Amino acid sequence: MADPIHDADEEAPAALSAVERYKRAREARKIAPPQRLADEPSHDTDTLWRGLTREGEMRVMVVRATQSVREATAALGCGPWGAKLVAELMTGAQLLRACLNPDEQLQISAVNTGSAGNFVVDAYVEGHMRATLRNPAASLDDGFLVGNGTVQFARTRRGKATYRSAIALEHDEIDQLLMRYLLESEQILSLLHLDIDVTEQGHVRHAVGFLVQAMPEGSRDDLSRLVANLESLTSLGTQMHAADPDAMAWAHALMDGFYWDQVARQSVSFRCPCSPERVLALLSTLPQADLEELAEDGEPLETTCDYCKTTYSVPLEQLSALMARPS
Ligand SMILES: [Zn+2]
Structure with a gap:
């Protein structure tokens, strides 16, 4: 395979030392001790x-x-x-x-x-x-x-x-x-x-x-x-x-x-990204009939996140507002 750097070196001895310097620096870097990150967190942090x-x-x-x-x-x-x-x-x-x-x-x-x-x-x-x-x-x-x-x-x-x-x-x-x-x-x-x-x-x-x-x-x-x-x-x-x-x-x-x-x-x-806004966004994707069923008992809607177990309460007015939205 052609080696343009090497061929050039043979014709131009001045460049050889530059290449040599580069190679040596590369070798030195290669065998230097591992670099460590400075920001090591304590053992009780993930x-x-x-x-x-x-x-x-x-x-x-x-x-x-x-x-x-x-x-x-x-x-x-x-x-x-x-x-x-x-x-x-x-x-x-x-x-x-x-x-x-x-x-x-x-x-x-x-x-x-x-x-x-x-x-x-x-x-x-x-x-x-x-x-x-x-x-x-x-x-x-x-x-x-x-x-x-x-x-x-x-x-x-x-x-x-x-x-x-x-x-x-x-x-x-x-x-x-x-x-x-x-x-x-x-x-x-x-x-x-x-x-x-x-x-x-x-x-x-x-x-x-x-x-x-x-x-x-x-x-x-x-x-x-x-x-x-x-x-x-x-x-x-x-x-x-x-x-x-x-x-x-x-x-x-x-x-x-x-x-x-x-x-x-x-x-x-x-960390769970759930929030009252996300609960409402999810409810807004439900068909009208499902929303009506959820509002049937006249109580605020209680829903619990499957991941972090945070409970959200959606007031009836918000459910009604969702039902009233144009479809
Ligand atoms: Zn959650």
């Missing part, structure tokens, strides 16, 4: 950080969603098994969303025969997320929490659907399911691991996870090297603690053999 190898072969994302999951599972009234499932869904959805375009949000929803029933998890652009499931008190004694069915992945950008894909659900572990989605629908070779610790009483000790991906410059071998590194590592959940909130010691061991930097961070939180 976060997602990204790392990238300097040759662009691999990227890694690490998330801590413990506090968000505690808030969501408390709102839902989860038992220990429901809490574990919600923790997996929220932590996993946050990692998956982080792989998408920065302005896309992700919804994962499943219709299935499991004892926990149908579930939905939303991961928003700002790092906010919420989840709901039909039977938060389900236990393994009732059978598999997640059964057979279909799971839909919907990506949206500013309210417009950008991508939708459905895959079959077959008693999957959530991390297996998400990896399958990444490979089948996004053609991204990745390793996603969720580390969830919930006590028998339903207390969420930690909800953390990581995702490593081979970039277009990377190869299956690069990913295999990371998997080999992983075998000698202790769990992320125990390595992410107050003295090392980003689990950098763990990350160095994971990325051993690669030159890499911590490149970006986003905060993560439980």
